[in-house]
Amino acid sequence: MWENIISALPLLFSVPVLLSMVAGTTIGVFIGALPGLSATMGIAVLIPLTFSMEPLAALGMMAGIYNGAMYGGAIPAILLRIPGTPAGIATVFDGYPMAQNNQGLEAMNIALTSSVIGGSVSALALLLLSPPLAAIALKFGPVELFWLATFGLVAISVLLSDVPVKGLISACLGLIVGMVGIDSISGNERFTLDTMELSGGISILVFLTGLYAIPPALTLAQEAMLIKKSSGKEKLGRSGRSISWTGLVPTWCRSSVIGVIVGIIPGTGGNIAAMLSWNEARRAAKDKSRFGKGAPEGVAAAECANNADNAASLIPALALGIPGSSVSAVILGGLLVHGMLPGPALFTESAPVTYGFILAMLVTSIMLLVIGRLGARLFINVMYMSPLLLAPIIIALTTVGVFAINNSIFDVWLMFLFGLFGWGLERLNVPLAPAVLAVILGPIAESNLRRALLIGGQDTGILFSSTIAMIMVGAIALTILIPLIRKVLVTFTDRQQRRLTE
Amino acid sequence: MRQASVEFGAASLGVILSVLGILHAMNFPRESAYLPTAVLSLLMLLLIAWAVKAIVSLRRDSAGVLQFRKAEIRRSALLVTATIVLIGVAPKLGFATSFLFFVPITGYLLGYLRWKVLFLTGAVFASLIYLVFMVLLGRPLPTEFFMRLI
DSSP, X not given: OHHHHHHXXXXXTSHHHXXXXXXXXXXXXXXXXXXXXXXXXXXXXXXXXXXXXXXHHHHHHHHXXXXXXXXXXXXXXXXXXXXXXXXXXXXXXXXXXXHHTTOHHHHHHHHHHHHHHHHHHHHHHHHHHHHHXXXXXXXXXXXXXXXXHHHXXXXXXXXXXXXXXXXXHHHHHHHHHHHOEEOTTTOOEESOTTOGGGTTOOOHHHHHHHHHHHHHHHHHHHHOOOOOTTTTGGGOSXXXXXXXXXXXXXXXXXXXXXXHHHHHSTTOOHHHHHHHHHHXXXXXXXXXXXXXXXXXXXXXXXXXXXXXXXXXXXXXXHHHXXXXXXXXXXXXXXXXXXXXXXXXXXXXHTHHHHHHHHHHHHHHHHHHXXXXXXXXXXXXXXXXXXXXXXXXXXXXXXXXXXXXXXXXXXXXXXXXXXXHHHHHHHHXXXXXHHHHHHHHHHHHHHHHHHHHHHHTTTOGGGGGOSHHHXXXXXXXXXXXXXXXXXXXXXXXXXXXXXXXXX | OBXXXXXXXXXXXXXXXXXXXXXXXXXXXXXXXXXXXXXXXXXXXXXXXXXXXXXXXXHHTXXXXXXXXXXXXXXXXXXXXXXXXXXXXXXXXXXXXXXXHHHHHHHHHHTOOOHHHHHHHHHHHHHHHIIIIIIISOOOOOOOHHXXXX
16 A cells, blocks of 8 residues: 555646646635535536546546535535535534624634545545455455445435435436447447447446536526625624634544544435534533534534545445445546546556545645635635526536537537436436446446356356355345335334324 | 426336337347346336326325426526527537637526626636637647637
């Protein structure tokens, strides 16, 4: 591991990579500060632009956007009571009351420092936990890899949606998109509709850019949420009260651990980490009544945990090829674009770039401290940018970005169609992440299934021949049954309560 | 409009399309056919389950309502139309030139009325796109209309 880290350092600290990390972090904070835009959308829009960059420069930019956006969400949460990203919801609880008490700048400083600490701890967890996990996964054969990919897909589909059927529908749609083109094993065409452009398959980039960039642009234009210029700015002023930084240390320790653990669990996310952490901070406090009325620990807990979730959510994504959230699915898409196949092989075949990316998560977390301090006033002004102007800019940027990949206008039309489709799915509460994940994991699952069957002489019994495979089958069954068990439990408890009250 | 009605319509359409997909996939050579057929069959079953769930919600009268205001529909339709025009025109006019018009005109039609800001944003954005893609990244984008005039 240490050799790989040392070999990644010169690449990481080269001028183009450093510049792309600075640019990524700055853009990330901008995106996070704009209500309605998320890190997922930011990365999806910018992946086509990074297509012709060196892999580490592109990945460094993505790392910066991810970390930057998570902090950026705190700015409107504190000043306007509007979380810039879903993970900023818990920041509102104490951040906004602090701003109302004329402590806006203090709240922003606490949010920034806590984000940096959470992000750094998370990056260290990624650095230390993913290589041993990948080493275990490297011992897997085609049978285990098939079940692993299937487990990842089922887990995200079931856990990311309120209605598991909708998540599974999304996954099936993604699997079909992943099958378009020439079958890599038999060489037969599938779902190409006799179109030349489809024979090479649908690029993951076209698919994820369409799904994640077009719907937010349409929603921005549709809702046209205008923020009155200067509203919130009056809450910036310093109250003169000094922040007790040492008093925040226990909160940072607790929230970092919560963020990392929640991040590793698929289907959770920064918002859950922040909520849990805020709750824990309140539970641990001597005076619980301060929470929700402007307690600095509340802001620190929420912001530290949502940033601690960032790199941790990449642990299963990088080591096993199973992203636990939509943003890590998009990052895996970014890795694929640069010729890196998600999964344990990342730590052997592309080790310098993979370790470089992990270190970039750490470096951009630290960079955030400088960029956040220097650009505080500038980032605040971003919140007031009109969505009516932003929507056409996002569309234009996506159009030129996707066209530039293959100089193909067909790709642009396809991306736009996927965008409209994704927008429709969002309206019907169908999650998009399983579809993206299915495009990535579908071909991995299919090729390993066929390889396993070939080894087993077309006998399906080989799929249940190892202990690991059986454990994974059990895990898949359990994941599918979880919503059902939950429903039965809720109904049972309701009946019990009704009986008691009667 | 009730959400369950829309969901029922979408699921029914999906069922029809997945049946057509299954019929299409069954014509693939054997080794390439079984997974697409299996996935499409599973999709069809899931869509049937979704449609049934929507009908149950409608019967129980527990379905939520999808609310769209006229202005919201107008703005969405406008952005979709403008994007279609942009994708049609950009390869002929060049991307930077198209954005010079697309950003301010679409912004104005969507309801942003400050012309100075609109034109300035359009000009800065188009210049940045030209600089990043043509000069910095060296991507072979279509020749810009204004370059053809020079």
